């Protein structure tokens with residue numbers, strides 16, 4: 001099984017990362033925050049994610065249960081990755097922040113607006 005290494009980051013360049021994935025598939029979630037931010041989710045174990053720089057450039061935002069740790073760059077506001085409520089021990093990469101963009105990914109809808117009813121499908 002080969003992993004594809006993809007680099008990405010925020011807009012200003014303060015935050016840079018590498019993510020490794022088996023295939024280019026991302027979830028398009030319609031929950032209250034994802035639909036406003038336009039997040040496309042690639043969820044990987046921590047072993048497949050490396051933060052190259054910018055840990056101190058990130059701000060946190062929590063709401064509702066507080067389990068998800070949303071993060072964004074303090075300078076440019078982009079949200080390259082965060083800790084998702086569905087997988088608190090994984091890393092959720094925003095495919096829109098990959099250098100190659102989302103174009104080569106297969107995008108699958110996730111009805112996060114009905115989170116409790118649907119989350120088991122992606123766990």
Ligand SMILES: [Zn+2]
Nearest residue numbers: 010012073076
């Ligand atoms: Zn930035």
